[in-house]
Amino acid sequence: MDKIELAHGSGGILMREFIENEIKKRFKNPFLEKLLDSAILSNKNKKIAFTTDSYVVSPIFFPGGNIGELAVNGTVNDLVAVGAFPEFISLSLIIEEGLPFEDLRKILDSVKISAEKAKVKIVTGDTKVVEKGKGDRIFINTSGIGFIPEDVKIGYEKIEEGDLLIVNGPIGLHGFSILVSRENIEIESELKSDTAPLNELWEKLYENKIEVHFMRDPTRGGVQGVLNEIARESGFDIILFEEKIPVTDEVKGLSEILGIDPLLMANEGKMIFFVKRKDAEKAVEILRKCEKGRDSEIIGEVKEKKHKGILKLKTKLGVTRILDMPYSDPYQESADFHLSHKPVSLRHF
Amino acid sequence: MKYLSEFREASKTKLFIEKTKSIAREKWTIMEVCGSQTHSILSSGIDELLPPNITLVHGPGCPVCVTPKEIIDTAILLSKKKDTILFTYGDMLRVPGSKESLFKAKGDGAKIKMVYSPFEVIEFAKNNQEKKCVFLGIGFETTTPSHASVILKARELNLKNFFVLLSQFRVPPALEAILKDPFNKIQGFLAPGHVCTVMGIEEYIPISEKYKVPIVVTGFESVDLAEGIFMLIQMLERSENAVKIQYKRSCKPEGNLKAKEIMKKVFKIGPQKWRGIGLIPDSGWILREEFREFDALNLLKEKIEEIEETKEGCIAALILQGKKKPFECSLFGKDCTPLNPLGAPMVSSEGACAAYYKYKKIAD
Ligand code: SF4
Numbered sequence: 125m126d127k128i129e130l131a132h133g134s135g136g137i138l139m140r141e142f143i144e145n146e147i148k149k150r151f152k153n154p155f156l157e158k159l160l161d162s163a164i165l166s167n168k169n170k171k172i173a174f175t176t177d178s179y180v181v182s183p184i185f186f187p188g189g190n191i192g193e194l195a196v197n198g199t200v201n202d203l204v205a206v207g208a209f210p211e212f213i214s215l216s217l218i219i220e221e222g223l224p225f226e227d228l229r230k231i232l233d234s235v236k237i238s239a240e241k242a243k244v245k246i247v248t249g250d251t252k253v254v255e256k257g258k259g260d261r262i263f264i265n266t267s268g269i270g271f272i273p274e275d276v277k278i279g280y281e282k283i284e285e286g287d288l289l290i291v292n293g294p295i296g297l298h299g300f301s302i303l304v305s306r307e308n309i310e311i312e313s314e315l316k317s318d319t320a321p322l323n324e325l326w327e328k329l330y331e332n333k334i335e336v337h338f339m340r341d342p343t344r345g346g347v348q349g350v351l352n353e354i355a356r357e358s359g360f361d362i363i364l365f366e367e368k369i370p371v372t373d374e375v376k377g378l379s380e381i382l383g384i385d386p387l388l389m390a391n392e393g394k395m396i397f398f399v400k401r402k403d404a405e406k407a408v409e410i411l412r413k414c415e416k417g418r419d420s421e422i423i424g425e426v427k428e429k430k431h432k433g434i435l436k437l438k439t440k441l442g443v444t445r446i447l448d449m450p451y452s453d454p455y456q457e458s459a460d461f462h463l464s465h466k467p468v469s470l471r472h473f
Numbered sequence: 474m475k476y477l478s479e480f481r482e483a484s485k486t487k488l489f490i491e492k493t494k495s496i497a498r499e500k501w502t503i504m505e506v507c508g509s510q511t512h513s514i515l516s517s518g519i520d521e522l523l524p525p526n527i528t529l530v531h532g533p534g535c536p537v538c539v540t541p542k543e544i545i546d547t548a549i550l551l552s553k554k555k556d557t558i559l560f561t562y563g564d565m566l567r568v569p570g571s572k573e574s575l576f577k578a579k580g581d582g583a584k585i586k587m588v589y590s591p592f593e594v595i596e597f598a599k600n601n602q603e604k605k606c607v608f609l610g611i612g613f614e615t616t617t618p619s620h621a622s623v624i625l626k627a628r629e630l631n632l633k634n635f636f637v638l639l640s641q642f643r644v645p646p647a648l649e650a651i652l653k654d655p656f657n658k659i660q661g662f663l664a665p666g667h668v669c670t671v672m673g674i675e676e677y678i679p680i681s682e683k684y685k686v687p688i689v690v691t692g693f694e695s696v697d698l699a700e701g702i703f704m705l706i707q708m709l710e711r712s713e714n715a716v717k718i719q720y721k722r723s724c725k726p727e728g729n730l731k732a733k734e735i736m737k738k739v740f741k742i743g744p745q746k747w748r749g750i751g752l753i754p755d756s757g758w759i760l761r762e763e764f765r766e767f768d769a770l771n772l773l774k775e776k777i778e779e780i781e782e783t784k785e786g787c788i789a790a791l792i793l794q795g796k797k798k799p800f801e802c803s804l805f806g807k808d809c810t811p812l813n814p815l816g817a818p819m820v821s822s823e824g825a826c827a828a829y830y831k832y833k834k835i836a837d
Pocket residue numbers: 786787788789792799802803804805806809810814815816817818819820826
């Protein structure tokens with residue numbers, strides 16, 4: 125392969141190879157090495173989490189949100205995923221000449237509201253305007269800083285056999301709502317993106333001393349993509365219970381029509397918590413009391429290292445099969461292709 | 474959407490599997506013809522739950538994987554021509570031709586656009602008269618009616634810049650080709666529900682009678698398939714040869730008369746090449762003389778070379794005819810994977826090899 129393909133940015137095998145070969149090898153250092161959602165920078169006894177992400181979503185307004193809140197929530201959640209409490213965010217705007225002011229204001233208002241909800245401050249930023257045709261209306265980059273309490277111990281190495289996996293609600297909402305609005309698929313749909321900051325969920329679990337071993341927000345690559353990565357990194361097999369995975373009727377219907385599995389679809393307001401078995405029931409109870417955790421479910425468990433890090437699915441009929449790493453984002457092949465020259469982010473390196 | 478989920482219910486599926494277990498005394502080999510059915514069987518795990526005396530084999534019914542390489546090559550050639558744009562369905566993009574896929578060609582600057590319906594191409598052609606718009610359409614009898622109506626529409630609008638490159642397959646001749654083979658072991662068929670929704674069961678009755686095989690027209694949900702298998706085994710155990718419909722919610726015995734009428738107006742039955750199998754007489758729908766002006770081949774001076782369809786060691790032909798299973802191929806999962814497919818059944822995600830690769834079962 126001698127050229128960048130869209131699939132290089134979509135959370136599948138190709139993106140993983142790209143990050144391994146082109147990024148990790150070049151910028152070798154122990155912080156980058158772990159490839160977590162946020163780098164954990166420690167200095168003496170303080171732990172800081174630092175993350176950055178670029179948002180190039182199209183359309184910039186979609187059912188349930190817009191690129192502005194996505195940028196804030198995504199960065200907040202990347203910090204949360206390493207056990208940090210987010211505090212500061214930077215905001216860089218790359219605006220294409222000709223973007224109506226009205227749109228920009230709407231986006232900035234959403235940034236403000238999301239930041240307030242997540243209790244983070246926008247502390248620095250930058251604005252660039254590029255010539256018409258050189259961007260796709262607006263791209264946003266956000267970086268974020270959060271602090272990790274001393275007693276938080278979260279990481280691949282903390283995952284252990286028997287841990288249960290909890291998700292805070294139905295999956296696939298963001299991916300399908302973007303797809304529907306991007307492609308003008310004529311479906312009467314109440315579908316909305318689930319974009320939301322999830323720090324409250326983590327705060328509550330932390331306050332209640334729930335033993336959380338790992339967290340990850342299943343964005344690009346979906347649940348199947350990120351859990352494959354976690355299985356591989358931790359060396360443990362992970363098994364998902366098909367029957368327990370929350371999926372709305374609407375997402376189910378769309379996945380039938382379009383032939384795309386909700387497990388592969390991106391989420392922007394979901395977190396998968398790896399919780400010590402004895403704490404799991406209580407964790408679900410706590411999460412269900414939060415607005416963003418009302419539909420929390422235990423969806424899987426960590427098994428022994430029998431097959432060295434693979435993801436499996438126990439189907440409704442009780443048969444177990446492998447869920448492989450997706451090749452690329454399932455709808456990119458159709459949707460991004462359709463709207464040519466669509467940029468795709470290389471997330472999380 | 475409740476409608477769909479009811480047909481998926483695990484308990485109903487299990488019930489039909491239990492019923493099948495209780496009546497299946499002999500050893501039976503049955504084939505599900507359609508790739509979506511293979512997909513559904515393997516993803517839910519029905520294949521694992523059936524008793525060992527029932528063997529399921531997978532058929533040739535995945536349109537993407539039986540589309541010949543020449544068609545892809547021709548499409549790419551066209552897309553590189555001046556003033557010509559190629560439109561196609563999304564699932565065609567990754568299918569390799571003899572050298573490259575449409576996706577790759579597009580990356581290198583070929584003019585290729587994805588559509589959900591051929592009517593989008595008509596719209597585009599209408600508004601861009603200076604461009605030659607070629608629609609690459611493939612499929613079984615399910616897509617043929619819409620391909621026919623889009624051509625009728627182009628005629629109605631008097632479009633001179635709309636062309637089609639089609640590969641349209643008929644299921645019954647493929648079943649006959651399989652049954653004619655003296656070494657074939659198939660005793661019954663699960664026929665594809667959506668194809669029969671269009672075509673009805675008329676064409677299947679003589680096949681069932683001539684070769685003494687029962688056929689059940691089946692849907693695509695796990696409950697449909699489990700019920701279809703039960704109905705088929707019941708007929709086999711009773712030595713009954715008939716065509717029955719499990720997929721009653723969509724398929725009527727006479728099919729969709731209007732759709733059939735439209736397709737016969739534009740197309741006639743003719744020979745068709747199947748990737749991995751070869752030429753099967755009467756197994757395709759080809760343009761009638763009076764619609765030849767829409768044939769995209771008119772735009773080409775170059776001759777497209779016939780291509781040998783499979784790599785050495787690939788047993789695609791045997792797999793598509795139900796004689797071997799993907800695991801029996803020595804290249805499976807090693808030299809041949811969905812990222813690097815060597816033969817038709819690994820090419821499309823609905824092909825049997827790809828399905829086995831994707832839904833690898835494992836002892837827990
Ligand atoms: S595994 Fe690959 S090489 Fe083997 S039969 Fe299937 S497509 Fe051909």
